[in-house]
Amino acid sequence: MAWNVTNLNLSMAEGDYGIALPVEIEGTTLGEQDSIKLTFKTAVNGDEILSKTFDGITDNTISLEFTDEESALFPVGGYVYCLDWYQNGNFMCNIIPSAQFKVVDKA
DSSP states (O other), rough: OEEEETTTTEEEEEOOSSOOOOEOOOSSOTTTEEEEEEEEEEETOEEEEEEEEEOOTTOOOEEEOOOOOHHHHHSSEEEEEEEEEEEEEEEEEEEEEEEEEEEEEEO
16 A cells, blocks of 8 residues: 555555655745654654654655654554754744644555
8 A cells, every 4th residue: 555645644554665655845945955854753742753854855845755664663553743844954844733644454
């Protein structure tokens, strides 16, 4: 199963990895001084499970992809994620302050 995107909510099947999901950032033009930080948590204001930082962004697009080890951090269940913009290491804004990330059981 590939990534499933509904509005800002994401879902994937348990154990999936190596499948890239291109995420286009809209509303600003990102340059070489910009980075995007994607953080997955157990719940809103919950514990951080995984954080990924994307630098060298081309065409305002990052590519979300889990390794086998990263995928193993997410058993079946519900989580949240947020997407933050940094420029020259300084926080600029929450692009996505909170959205759902669901991992479904595979048959």
